[in-house]
Amino acid sequence: MSDPTAPDPLRPVVPYGDTTGDAMVQISFTLPMPHSKIAEGSAQQLANKMGMDPALVVHAKPMGPDFTFFVVYGRVNHVVDPSIVQVVERDYPLLTPKEVNAAVKRSLRRRLTVVGACIGTDAHTVGIDAILNIKGFAGEKGLEYYRELKVVNLGAQVSVPQLVERARAERADAVLVSQVVTQRDAHLLNTREMSAAFRESYPSDKRPLLIVGGPRFDENMAGELGVDRVFGRGTTPGEVASFIAHRLAATKVA
Known part of the structure; x- marks a missing residue:
């Protein structure tokens, strides 16, 4: 018998960063730019265009002379609806x-x-x-x-x-x-x-x-x-x- 007080696993949710419901996420990517302040600003701009606001560049590392790897942390405004997610469930018994x-x-x-x-x-x-x-x-x-x-x-x-x-x-x-x-x-x-x-x-x-x-x-x-x-x-x-x-x-x- 299910617990009526348990949270609904299919309820809409937002990402968890530091506290429940803060909608904070962390993403990483590489830009074809030498590491510089301009490159970091470009990474922040990309994150903003992806829907992160505010977006904070927390890590930037040169990947050779012409590329830079970034980690950006920030808030998104998207809500996830698990009830419409389609996945392939195992439809057969797991045998020994x-x-x-x-x-x-x-x-x-x-x-x-x-x-x-x-x-x-x-x-x-x-x-x-x-x-x-x-x-x-x-x-x-x-x-x-x-x-x-x-x-x-x-x-x-x-x-x-x-x-x-x-x-x-x-x-x-x-x-x-x-x-x-x-x-x-x-x-x-x-x-x-x-x-x-x-x-x-x-x-x-x-x-x-x-x-x-x-x-x-x-x-x-x-x-x-x-x-x-x-x-x-x-x-x-x-x-x-x-x-x-x-x-x-x-x-x-x-």
Whole structure:
């Protein structure tokens, strides 16, 4: 039974700085200007245009001869309405490794094959390794630890055609792609290229699950990117394994 005196988590709120309701925030950014009083004034002007009033430059540090990094503290006039925020909630149970193994064995009657990679020019394997390697992440062992999962980690800088070819060769049930590099939306372009390639190479009912993850992804973009799930920062191996088991079980029932 809920506590009638507890605050409503969906009530409108303003930021908290020094005291409740003061609407104070702190932002950081870099300007392509040598450090000077003019640069600090420019940073304050930018903060004002962003809606901070008053705005105080609390930190300024040269970043080489032509750039300056700033931290600005100030008040904003915006109110946040949590009731209209859209997020992707986990819509499947979080399973233990033993439960995932049992679900896979029950649904497929064979080992489930997962192929993972960093595609394009992305050479950052920390994310994909955290999910796939047995050492895992956040105290959880990676998918290599799961008895009923066969894991094929292709590593970094894998081209989309190479990924599709290997997925077909391994008869992959799920394909995991990690993207960390985001300059010029490279992670979005690579993901769209990847999903399009799998749609062209597989009948719709034979395509493996397509899962992407990385710290700069919007989890609401799965449909737009043509994948089955987008995972953001802090995702654990157990969440990914549970999702795969859940979706495969649902597919078998359907």
